[in-house]
Amino acid sequence: MPGPVRAEPRPRKKLSLTLLLMALVTLVFLLTTTILLIGSYQSKKKSLIETTLNLNYTNAERMSKTVDSLFLSMRSSLLFSADQIANLGAVPPAHIDAYLELTRNSSNYFNSIVLMDSGGNVLNNSPSDLGMAGRRLSFPEIKEMLRLKNSYLSAPFIAPSTGRMLFLMSEPLYNKDRYYQGQLVGTVYLQDYNILNMIFGNNVIDESGSYYYIVSREGRLLYHPDISRLNDDVTNNRVVAQLMQGKSGSMQAVNTQGVSMLAGYSSVPSNGWGVVVVSPADVIQQQLRMHLNKILAYTLIPFVVLLFCVFVLAHQLAKPFVVLADLVNKIGREKVELPELKPHWNREVDLLTTAVVLAWKDIQKQTDQLTQEARTDLLTGLTNRRALDNSISQWIAARVPFSVIVLDVDKFKFVNDTYGHLAGDEVLRRVADILVSNIRPGDVCARYGGEEFVLLLPRTKAENAYIVAERIRKTLEVTEVPLPMTVTSSQGIAHYPTHGRTREELLGRADEALYTAKHTGRNRTVIYGE
Known part of the structure; x- marks a missing residue:
């Protein structure tokens, strides 16, 4: 008995080249417009913020000169x-x-x-x-x-x-x-009739939300639109803290009420008071929205005209690409290696073929590059934490005995706070160079995070790892760095499987040894449990 006849699947509706070109132009337009809007937004935002800050600073300086003159x-x-x-x-x-x-x-x-x-x-x-x-x-x-x-x-x-x-x-x-x-x-x-109150007592918030206030050298409000806040302690305000140090300038800061403000401030030399002119940051957002709406209104009509022109041209240019479209459609039905594509007599087809080959190679190159970058620490060029964890997991799965050295640069926060992050980065690069020069082929050297580095020494006992760690520590101690100080390190050592049988357990034991080294004076190496 014959089986039931299966219905033929309905063919999918294909998109015409005209529609694809129109969609492509639309996409390009949208992407370009988006990029332009983002660029314009950022540029306009920066300009508005700088203008507002400069204007507020100018007003604050003018008012402070008035107070000083009075x-x-x-x-x-x-x-x-x-x-x-x-x-x-x-x-x-x-x-x-x-x-x-x-x-x-x-x-x-x-x-x-x-x-x-x-x-x-x-x-x-x-x-x-x-x-x-x-x-x-x-x-x-x-x-x-x-x-x-x-x-x-x-x-x-x-x-x-x-x-x-x-x-x-x-x-x-x-x-x-x-x-x-x-x-x-x-x-x-301050609140009675006098020359100061005549000038500064009628303080109101304008329609944009901008206003000014005056603080004493002790950080208390003297003049403010909200009279109930007079004599309030506002020393926690970043702007007021600058004024209490006798400084003048401008900044974006959050006031004591939790509102983000653009502030210009100026100190009064004769009495130590400070004048602050502020504008809410929300005003900038409103102006930016108006700016973006205006740009969109200006670009809408050109886009409609462009889309119509593309439709006419795409309809005339569609036929020569039918053959190449069919070929691409066949190639796309299964996963195959890109074949060697010979030059074609049709210029458009040849250009598209060349573009496909170049795009394929470029994508492959970028993929390889991204894969490499995903495994590398950008600052030091060492293996990063993700690649390190993969190596540990693989060695444990293969039951390869190995030692872990966790190295931490001593007092690195002091280096960053005192000499700046650029100096700190240079110290990390020097440490990385020393580590690389002291390991064997097959060893793994990684930056684990911040100022912490990890070395994996396959088929190495803890005692031998100690020798390597000490060599690194002593080398670092005598290595010249672009700082007026000596850079030292503390190191902790753990061994697989002696001290742990999982990645977390092993790294935890090495960290405990590192903490012991830190707490017993720094600039030393400690094996876990010893």
């Missing part, structure tokens, strides 16, 4: 008044009160001005309703300025009596005989 003017005004009062002689207190009132109202530099003697007793004050005349002031800032008997500028502090933030600026009073008479003290309440 403080110099305040100091000059106070100094002039102190000299005048010191040389007035015996005059009625009312005259001095009037002079202090004139000084205070003529500039709006100070909220109040107090004249005190060398013992801290208030002689005169402005405004007159301050009611401090006759009182003796003894809080720390007053004591310090009386002790110094010189120009003085206090750190901003909260007044115990009013709960408001202020700072003191004073000048000493010396008569013509250079006899110290006391201090002329100007007080500035």
